[in-house]
Amino acid sequence: MANGDAKHEQLDGARADLSGTELTTQQGVRVDHTDDSLQAGDRGPTLLEDFHFREKVTHFDHERIPERVVHARGAGAYGHFQPYDSWLRDHTVARFLTDPSVSTPVFVRFSTVAGSRGSADTVRDVRGFATKFYTEQGNYDLVGNNMPVFFIQDGIKFPDFVHAVKPEPHNEMPQAASAHDTFWDFVSLQPETLHMVLWLMSDRALPRSYRMMQGFGVHTFRLVNAEGKGTFVKFHWKPVLGSHSLVWDECQKIAGADADFNRRDLWDAIEAGQHPEWELGVQLVDESDEFAFDFDLLDATKIIPEEQVPVRPVGKMVLDRNPENFFAETEQVAFHTANVVPGIDFTNDPLLQARNFSYLDTQLIRLGGPNFAQIPINRPVAEVNTNQRDGYGQQRIHRGQTSYTPNSLGGGCPAIADSEVFRHYQTRVDGEKIRRRSESFTDHYSQATLFWNSQSDWEKDHIVEAFRFELGKVGHQHVRERVLAELVHVDRDLAVAVAHGIGLEPPEGGTENHGRSSPALSLANSPGSAAT
Numbered sequence: 001m002a003n004g005d006a007k008h009e010q011l012d013g014a015r016a017d018l019s020g021t022e023l024t025t026q027q028g029v030r031v032d033h034t035d036d037s038l039q040a041g042d043r044g045p046t047l048l049e050d051f052h053f054r055e056k057v058t059h060f061d062h063e064r065i066p067e068r069v070v071h072a073r074g075a076g077a078y079g080h081f082q083p084y085d086s087w088l089r090d091h092t093v094a095r096f097l098t099d100p101s102v103s104t105p106v107f108v109r110f111s112t113v114a115g116s117r118g119s120a121d122t123v124r125d126v127r128g129f130a131t132k133f134y135t136e137q138g139n140y141d142l143v144g145n146n147m148p149v150f151f152i153q154d155g156i157k158f159p160d161f162v163h164a165v166k167p168e169p170h171n172e173m174p175q176a177a178s179a180h181d182t183f184w185d186f187v188s189l190q191p192e193t194l195h196m197v198l199w200l201m202s203d204r205a206l207p208r209s210y211r212m213m214q215g216f217g218v219h220t221f222r223l224v225n226a227e228g229k230g231t232f233v234k235f236h237w238k239p240v241l242g243s244h245s246l247v248w249d250e251c252q253k254i255a256g257a258d259a260d261f262n263r264r265d266l267w268d269a270i271e272a273g274q275h276p277e278w279e280l281g282v283q284l285v286d287e288s289d290e291f292a293f294d295f296d297l298l299d300a301t302k303i304i305p306e307e308q309v310p311v312r313p314v315g316k317m318v319l320d321r322n323p324e325n326f327f328a329e330t331e332q333v334a335f336h337t338a339n340v341v342p343g344i345d346f347t348n349d350p351l352l353q354a355r356n357f358s359y360l361d362t363q364l365i366r367l368g369g370p371n372f373a374q375i376p377i378n379r380p381v382a383e384v385n386t387n388q389r390d391g392y393g394q395q396r397i398h399r400g401q402t403s404y405t406p407n408s409l410g411g412g413c414p415a416i417a418d419s420e421v422f423r424h425y426q427t428r429v430d431g432e433k434i435r436r437r438s439e440s441f442t443d444h445y446s447q448a449t450l451f452w453n454s455q456s457d458w459e460k461d462h463i464v465e466a467f468r469f470e471l472g473k474v475g476h477q478h479v480r481e482r483v484l485a486e487l488v489h490v491d492r493d494l495a496v497a498v499a500h501g502i503g504l505e506p507p508e509g510g511t512e513n514h515g516r517s518s519p520a521l522s523l524a525n526s527p528g529s530a531a532t
């Protein structure tokens with residue numbers, strides 16, 4: 001069945017249109033006056049017995065919830081996803097990816113990463129691209145970004161990384177993601193960041209519109225078919241409108257003129273019936289080819305070059321409906337990499353493994369306790385039957401005597417082992433328990449160079465200008481120098497061009513430019529052209 005509207009219909013039960021209704025308290029008692037508090041005498045103190053005053057102010061006092069620790073600023077929209085055909089059935093039992101008659105409702109949230117909820121849209125930053133598929137087999141979340149790699153390889157570094165990226169703790173400056181000492185200090189000491197930093201300095205970090213932005217699942221995930229056979233997979237979203245960026249100067253002006261630029265663009269386009277579309281594609285790697293690459297498939301700082309493994313189209317997503325209440329929907333939506341359905345599973349990517357812990361953990365506090373999956377935006381359209389009970393924010397009245405298994409009294413939810421259930425992918429694991437990064441994760445430069453060499457002349461110029469601007473704001477000279485000493489391993493011409501722009505001597509050594517031409521050199525003799 002096409003269940004494209006199942007989520008819309010489910011939300012009917014939660015919608016509240018209060019226009020024209022009469023004011024009441026939370027208890028449903030009608031109130032005739034809400035402009036003055038109850039006072040003793042004409043100019044006397046407010047009385048404690050004024051329950052309407054206390055309820056009104058107390059609720060207001062508690063209106064805010066913590067913003068997300070990262071990706072705090074976002075914009076969301078509803079839509080649906082439908083596969084073109086069933087070819088992926090050889091690799092996965094996930095019906096929403098393989099049955100072309102099934103239209104699955106989705107909610108997508110786009111976001112910036114570093115800024116606070118009220119920050120500007122057009123900053124230089126990574127963009128989040130998180131999709132919740134409300135499938136018949138349960139919720140599946142593809143929690144991706146608009147860049148195909150990440151800054152770090154192991155999630156244990158995530159708190160360090162985010163502390164370095166966020167505004168500095170002593171003065172909470174700057175709001176910008178990258179133009180400050182702590183970010184570049186971290187980059188210079190953690191060369192695994194370099195590939196992603198190249199993407200961040202490119203125009204990819206300045207999307208013209210959320211509608212014109214690619215999305216990537218980043219990690220290597222695993223598809224699992226009916227025989228229990230696994231296939232490695234990378235997920236790609238490709239915008240039908242093509243990928244387009246702003247240029248830096250436009251970003252600066254737009255941030256002042258309309259801080260909601262990307263958010264407004266998405267909203268207006270949907271209101272105007274110009275529904276943005278993305279094609280979902282996959283790169284598939286047979287398990288027998290796990291070690292066929294000169295990088296590790298479990299390393300999230302690496303792409304699988306499309307020349308080696310092409311992206312194959314799976315289906316299309318259309319976003320066609322704006323939320324009705326920002327807080328209820330866009331703010332309270334809770335994405336989680338561990339929300340998977342039968343046919344999709346994890347790999348041992350240590351970044352992914354950390355994420356699988358972190359999202360649920362943070363949402364327990366952000367959304368007030370263990371029942372946030374019952375918040376309307378998060379509720380699956382699939383049936384939910386658990387033996388979990390009680391807790392803050394419980395919305396259901398569970399009937400019956402039992403909430404445990406096994407039980408002989410009836411009631412409760414037994415676990416049934418049929419072919420439709422989620423079964424973790426079975427694989428053999430052995431090895432020494434050890435806290436150490438795998439040797440196969442140590443090449444931090446080749447793909448950064450690959451990215452640099454893939455850029456056209458003017459794109460290279462933009463990257464050089466971005467480095468000059470960002471590093472130009474770094475106060476500690478030794479940090480600037482260390483970044484240059486890393487860049488030289490990516491490409492000597494790049495390092496030289498950046499050095500000239502920030503008034504430093506180019507570092508010694510480094511790789512020859514194996515790119516086509518070296519347009520960045522055109523900037524090499526204009527010191528300070530972009531640094532301010």
Ligand code: HEM
Nearest residue numbers: 068071109128129130144145150155158218354355358362
């Ligand atoms: C939020 C993507 C790595 C922890 C988000 C969001 C996205 C995202 C898109 C926003 C979700 C939303 O719109 O609500 C990614 C990607 C990563 C990555 C693509 C790397 C490939 C990590 C890691 C951790 C982490 C390594 C922790 C170890 C978080 C947390 C949130 C978040 C705590 C806030 C969630 C919430 O409050 O609901 N991430 N992230 N992320 N991410 Fe990640």
